[in-house]
Amino acid sequence: MNLKETSLTLVNHADTYACAMPDEPRWLTDHERDAWLALAKLMFNLPSALDAQLLRDNHLTLFDYFVLSGLSMAPGRTMRLSDLASHLSCSLSRLSNVVKRLEQRGLLRRTPDPESPRYTVASLTDAGWDLVVAAAPGHVAAVRDYVIDGLTASQIDVLREVACHVTRKISEAPEASTR
Amino acid sequence: MNLKETSLTLVNHADTYACAMPDEPRWLTDHERDAWLALAKLMFNLPSALDAQLLRDNHLTLFDYFVLSGLSMAPGRTMRLSDLASHLSCSLSRLSNVVKRLEQRGLLRRTPDPESPRYTVASLTDAGWDLVVAAAPGHVAAVRDYVIDGLTASQIDVLREVACHVTRKISEAPEASTR
DNA sequence: AGCAGATTGTTCAAGCTTGAACCTGAAGGA
DNA sequence: TCCTTCAGGTTCAAGCTTGAACAATCTGCT
Numbered sequence: 001m002n003l004k005e006t007s008l009t010l011v012n013h014a015d016t017y018a019c020a021m022p023d024e025p026r027w028l029t030d031h032e033r034d035a036w037l038a039l040a041k042l043m044f045n046l047p048s049a050l051d052a053q054l055l056r057d058n059h060l061t062l063f064d065y066f067v068l069s070g071l072s073m074a075p076g077r078t079m080r081l082s083d084l085a086s087h088l089s090c091s092l093s094r095l096s097n098v099v100k101r102l103e104q105r106g107l108l109r110r111t112p113d114p115e116s117p118r119y120t121v122a123s124l125t126d127a128g129w130d131l132v133v134a135a136a137p138g139h140v141a142a143v144r145d146y147v148i149d150g151l152t153a154s155q156i157d158v159l160r161e162v163a164c165h166v167t168r169k170i171s172e173a174p175e176a177s178t179r
Numbered sequence: 180m181n182l183k184e185t186s187l188t189l190v191n192h193a194d195t196y197a198c199a200m201p202d203e204p205r206w207l208t209d210h211e212r213d214a215w216l217a218l219a220k221l222m223f224n225l226p227s228a229l230d231a232q233l234l235r236d237n238h239l240t241l242f243d244y245f246v247l248s249g250l251s252m253a254p255g256r257t258m259r260l261s262d263l264a265s266h267l268s269c270s271l272s273r274l275s276n277v278v279k280r281l282e283q284r285g286l287l288r289r290t291p292d293p294e295s296p297r298y299t300v301a302s303l304t305d306a307g308w309d310l311v312v313a314a315a316p317g318h319v320a321a322v323r324d325y326v327i328d329g330l331t332a333s334q335i336d337v338l339r340e341v342a343c344h345v346t347r348k349i350s351e352a353p354e355a356s357t358r
Numbered sequence: 359a360g361c362a363g364a365t366t367g368t369t370c371a372a373g374c375t376t377g378a379a380c381c382t383g384a385a386g387g388a
Numbered sequence: 389t390c391c392t393t394c395a396g397g398t399t400c401a402a403g404c405t406t407g408a409a410c411a412a413t414c415t416g417c418t
Contacts, residue, residue, distance in 0.1 A: 025316035032327050035335045038342035039326065040245075043226055045268055048406095049349045061374085066219075082396055089224055094375060096398060101374095118383050118396060137204035146348045147218065148211050151341060156214045158337040162330060163217035169325045170228045227376095240404090261366060273405060275368060280404095297366060297413045 046146060053142040058135040063090075065139060067098055068107060068124065068132045077124040080113060084122065089171075107131060225325060232321040237314040242269075244318060246277055247286060247303065247311045256303035259292060263301065268350075286310060 028036060047062060054060045060068070070087055071077050079087070085095045099122055102108050107128035113119035124132075148156065207215060226241060233239045239247070249266055250256050258266070264274045278301055281287050286307035292298035303311075327335065 025319055026323065027319060028322070028327065031332070032335060035339035035342070036322055036326060038339050038346065041268060041346045042342045043222055045349050046345060047222055049352065063374095080396090085396095089220060091376075092397060093377075093399090097374075100398085116384090120397065140204055140206060143207070143215055144205065146352075147215060147345055148207065150344055150348070153210070155337055155341055156211060158334055159341050160214035160217045162334055162338050163214070163221045165329055166225060166326055167217065167220045169329070170224050173228065173325075242404095259366090270406075271367060272369090272407075276404075279368090295414085299367065 049146060050139070050142055054135060054139060057138045058131065060131070060135060063088075063094075063098060064102060065132070065135060067095070067102065068128055069136075071108060071122060071124040072129060072132045077129065078121050080119045080121050081110075082119065089167075102128070228325060229318070229321055233314060233318060236317045237310065239310070239314060242267075242277060243281060244311070244314060246274070246281065247307055248315075250287060250301060250303040251308060251311045256308065257300050259298045259300050260289075261298065268346075281307070 050062045054062055054065055058065075066088055067084065070084055071079055081095055081099065082092065085092045088095070099108065099110065103110055103122075106125060108122050108124050110120055110122055113121045151159070229241045233241055233244055237244075245267055246263065249263055250258055260274055260278065261271065264271045267274070278287065278289065282289055282301075285304060287304055288302050289299055290302065292300045330338070
């Protein structure tokens with residue numbers, strides 16, 4: 001509502017804070033901070049906005065939808081759980097929980113991989129396929145409304161570049177530090 | 180790791196799906212879909228990446244940090260909970276829970292607003308201030324590493340435009356539908 | 359005054375996510 | 389063969405978020 005583009009974070013503590021880190025921290029410029037705060041707000045609010053539409057109309061979370069949609073595009077509508085997890089960049093634990101719930105709702109089936117008993121594959125059922133097909137138009141409309149429509153082609157281009165840059169940096173992160 | 184820029188969602192179901200929605204859905208073009216999938220991946224992974232850094236180094240979630248940082252920038256390091264909630268675009272319920280935990284850790288204090296007993300204000304304690312000051316450099320470094328560094332000034336500019344556009348669209352959303 | 363309704367904030371149950379522990383099956387040595 | 393290690397997958401406890409219900413305060417209307 002009346003929430004302005006206020007600063008969410010990153011006070012410049014340079015005055016009170018003097019040399020406790022190895023290198024002097026490089027604070028964000030105003031230009032950089034504005035972009036980061038806007039992105040932070042997007043990160044906080046867009047997932048719940050899309051969740052809300054899917055939950056209201058199809059009783060699915062956004063993550064549920066990605067799982068079903070991923071399967072719907074796989075050959076035979078079937079995928080190994082480990083492949084699906086890396087496809088979705090999520091933990092196997094999270095996927096296992098979600099898949100169990102979706103299976104209980106009859107939207108997919110889990111079976112041992114016939115090629116190697118060590119893997120488990122998930123297969124979309126007809127009910128699952130029908131649900132994805134029914135949910136897709138509303139979801140696309142929400143994505144268009146919140147994100148795509150109203151942007152120019154070049155803005156969309158830069159959005160892709162920037163988002164790919166961020167996800168690449170995250171996937172390259174050390175992942176192991178002093179602890 | 181070996182996660183490619185695979186398609187997370189939005190199969191074109193146009194073949195199997197024929198006229199069940201009021202208007203024919205406008206599917207995303209390849210160009211639009213690439214940008215959306217990249218943004219979706221960012222949305223899923225950036226919050227946990229920033230959480231991980233703050234949790235590891237300062238035992239704070241990103242949201243905790245925003246709460247403390249918001250207070251640190253307020254006059255008197257004090258704010259009404261309702262103002263803080265709209266500042267952070269979060270529910271009062273969520274803020275109430277987080278503030279309770281932060282108070283138990285001695286990082287802030289809750290007191291009735293002296294100007295009107297109807298409000299509650301949260302004030303950063305010295306320990307809370309010290310923690311924000313200690314956490315800020317590492318957090319800024321992570322934001323730089325994952326997002327800002329490596330982008331050109333004009334990419335940063337477009338990022339801000341796009342993110343502001345999305346958050347504006349979300350805040351303008353009807354919010355009330357058939358249910 | 360008095361009453362309806364909105365706003366502020368808390369609490370509780372239900373659901374989801376995370377990380378650790380665990381089990382199974384496969385691969386690699388010695 | 390035996391032992392170790394690792395990858396795939398599940399489960400459980402702990403923590404967080406959400407939404408509804410509630411109490412308290414304020415505002416506006418008559």
